[in-house]
Amino acid sequence: MYGWIWRHLPGNTWVKALISLVLVLAVVFVLFQWVFPWAEPLLPFNDVTVDQGMAGTR
């Protein structure tokens, strides 16, 4: 998978390394901005209230 991406990046080794770095940062940004905030409420740390009716706290 990573080998395939590396082979399909344009330019010489330095350009490839730079593009790879940008790609990694973009992936981390997407994860922190959207994916993790979505996944986090599925974990138990949010359940701090006593009324079960509050579905929003789950």
Added chain:
Amino acid sequence: MTVRWIVRTASEICVTAGTLIVLFVVYLLFWTGIRADSAMDGEIGRLQDQWSAGPPAASAGRSAAPPAAEPRPYEPGKPFAVMYIPRLGTDWAKPVLQGTTTGVLQRGLGHYDRTARLGETGNFAVAGHRRTYGDPFKDFPELRPGDAVVLTDGTTWFTYRIDNRPYTTLPADIGVIDPVPQKSGYRGPGRYLTLTTCEPEWGHSHRLIAWAHLDSTQPVEQGRPSALTG
């Protein structure tokens, strides 16, 4: 489709999954704290701007309007008070927002809908994160009877005193935020406060509860209460 290809792909997936998990832990332990701290500072700043901008409705009501005038209801998701608990740290100050939805609790402590207003007869119930999002109630088990929980709404300082060691209960135990919570030992109507958070620290099987009663109030003009300065 060789063995080499299969082994390589499998190991790449494992490395990717491992990296994802590490990143997620970093997000939970570190990033949510940074986000929550700046959000809470923002909420406290907004409150202080509001309070310094003009005389709040409550103080105007105290002098001019008849005392029967209904105070403005708390707006969902908006801050209305700041809480101080010296036991959790001398600089421990968190905004209290209306509501206990996930989004609200990421920006401060949440006041349960349908529980009493600050300082009024009944039970002023507040929930907060034990872990993640700034860890506001991380040291909740350290609370002891007699500890002060001080709140201000911009016009009045309210000093509550904790009456029990943190009490462990089940998540469905709604009775703990009743106007007169039976298990607290209170027997008559009064001006109570309830704090709730999760137990164990990283789990959600139980809840940790602390009850307090209103000990004293003083107008903000008289300065900070002795529980904070002393």
